[in-house]
Amino acid sequence: MAQEDVKLLGTLGSPFVCRVQIALKLKGVEYEFVAQDLQNKSEELLKYNPVHKKVPVLVHNEKPINESLVIVEYIDEAWKGKSILPTDPYQRALARFWAKFIDDKVFLAVWKSVFTIDENERETNIKEVHEAFQFLEDELKGKFFGGEEFGFVDIAAVNIAFWVPMLQEIAGLQLLTNENFPKLYKWSQEFLSKPTIKECLPPRDPIFGIFKGRYESLLASAK
Amino acid sequence: MAQEDVKLLGTLGSPFVCRVQIALKLKGVEYEFVAQDLQNKSEELLKYNPVHKKVPVLVHNEKPINESLVIVEYIDEAWKGKSILPTDPYQRALARFWAKFIDDKVFLAVWKSVFTIDENERETNIKEVHEAFQFLEDELKGKFFGGEEFGFVDIAAVNIAFWVPMLQEIAGLQLLTNENFPKLYKWSQEFLSKPTIKECLPPRDPIFGIFKGRYESLLASAK
Numbered sequence: 122m123a124q125e126d127v128k129l130l131g132t133l134g135s136p137f138v139c140r141v142q143i144a145l146k147l148k149g150v151e152y153e154f155v156a157q158d159l160q161n162k163s164e165e166l167l168k169y170n171p172v173h174k175k176v177p178v179l180v181h182n183e184k185p186i187n188e189s190l191v192i193v194e195y196i197d198e199a200w201k202g203k204s205i206l207p208t209d210p211y212q213r214a215l216a217r218f219w220a221k222f223i224d225d226k227v228f229l230a231v232w233k234s235v236f237t238i239d240e241n242e243r244e245t246n247i248k249e250v251h252e253a254f255q256f257l258e259d260e261l262k263g264k265f266f267g268g269e270e271f272g273f274v275d276i277a278a279v280n281i282a283f284w285v286p287m288l289q290e291i292a293g294l295q296l297l298t299n300e301n302f303p304k305l306y307k308w309s310q311e312f313l314s315k316p317t318i319k320e321c322l323p324p325r326d327p328i329f330g331i332f333k334g335r336y337e338s339l340l341a342s343a344k
Numbered sequence: 345m346a347q348e349d350v351k352l353l354g355t356l357g358s359p360f361v362c363r364v365q366i367a368l369k370l371k372g373v374e375y376e377f378v379a380q381d382l383q384n385k386s387e388e389l390l391k392y393n394p395v396h397k398k399v400p401v402l403v404h405n406e407k408p409i410n411e412s413l414v415i416v417e418y419i420d421e422a423w424k425g426k427s428i429l430p431t432d433p434y435q436r437a438l439a440r441f442w443a444k445f446i447d448d449k450v451f452l453a454v455w456k457s458v459f460t461i462d463e464n465e466r467e468t469n470i471k472e473v474h475e476a477f478q479f480l481e482d483e484l485k486g487k488f489f490g491g492e493e494f495g496f497v498d499i500a501a502v503n504i505a506f507w508v509p510m511l512q513e514i515a516g517l518q519l520l521t522n523e524n525f526p527k528l529y530k531w532s533q534e535f536l537s538k539p540t541i542k543e544c545l546p547p548r549d550p551i552f553g554i555f556k557g558r559y560e561s562l563l564a565s566a567k
Contacts, residue, residue: 172445172479181434184434186434186437186438186441187441188440188441188444191437191440191441191444192437194436194437194440195433195434195436195437198433198436198437199433199434210418210421210422211404211407211409211418211422213417213418213421214409214414214415214417214418214421215409217411217414217417218409218410218411218414221411221414222395256395
């Protein structure tokens with residue numbers, strides 16, 4: 122393409138935004154990061170994502186794309202370079218299935234196993250996280266979900282590698298450890314050690330601080 | 345492919361299964377329909393969809409694919425013939441976005457606006473359905489979501505065309521009418537009149553009867 126204007130509307134610390142950053146980095150796409158304040162949504166965000174009013178939004182030559190997994194597939198199709206999804210239709214279907222599984226079964230369950238006061242609800246959610254992780258543990262055949270190289274499912278799972286360890290530390294939970302899910306744990310270490318991934322991750326300390334603050338407020342409110 | 349063994353594990357009356365039937369019909373794929381009893385799940389279903397234990401499951405040469413939209417994309421990629429998704433990356437992203445929107449914002453809200461006893465909850469859900477339909481109304485630029493021919497979003501929206509009119513009749517609601525969403529209503533009529541779609545829809549009367557029975561049981565239980 123002759124002219125490229127690529128903007129990413131995002132927030133620091135969102136695993137959904139991070140997925141898009143990894144995909145752009147993998148393809149070597151230059152882009153402008155436009156930080157959003159979700160407490161005070163910008164005209165730009167409302168214009169480019171009128172349906173969900175959420176980040177990430179990728180704006181490519183003035184055309185907006187929403188929903189992180191939709192954006193990652195778009196990046197894979199719109200730019201040449203390293204493929205993110207496999208080429209075989211069956212492997213592509215599996216990749217989409219597991220990425221959707223992570224969205225449907227992991228995110229909310231992790232969140233609710235940390236940010237909840239009710240002990241029974243917490244236990245239910247921890248159990249759900251463990252069940253989901255067991256499926257992922259069984260699915261990991263090689264070094265990465267994508268095989269020898271990381272791909273669509275690995276990128277979708279960035280929250281498991283980077284965010285889950287922080288959240289479990291804050292709440293004193295055992296969601297993902299080397300003892301309970303050794304393959305998934307090893308995957309997370311391999312994945313996080315990749316230079317491309319390191320460059321896309323937000324700085325740990327401020328994100329940890331924000332979540333810890335939120336967790337402590339929740340505890341305080343329950344007293 | 346030299347040998348083709350295609351099975352669809354499904355139930356009569358599921359809009360998710362119907363999506364897959366439409367995609368297979370569009371590609372001219374011959375398949376065996378293996379009816380499932382979800383009250384008494386078969387070995388085959390548990391083997392081929394151990395994660396969700398739900399229909400539809402497409403089994404292509406012994407390889408299972410789950411999740412209706414994932415299956416429809418798989419069918420589009422695995423068989424030649426009429427394309428289901430557009431070819432342009434941006435149009436593909438939009439199609440995936442709207443199909444996901446229908447899954448996330450329409451299904452549950454429609455269900456809960458019918459099968460609920462609490463009047464406030466019903467109102468909230470009707471409002472959600474109307475908001476979602478307004479987005480779809482605004483998105484309809486041509487005869488179909490796919491343009492002059494129906495495509496991925498139209499197939500995803502089969503529940504809106506066929507199931508919503510039944511459900512609103514049973515519960516006496518005005519979810520989709522010519523008055524409140526004229527473009528979407530016209531779309532539903534055009535879509536249902538297509539021979540390919542007609543051949544894939546379940547017979548209306550038994551499905552209507554099942555839903556009506558369920559609705560009346562709910563009303564009776566509330567007295």
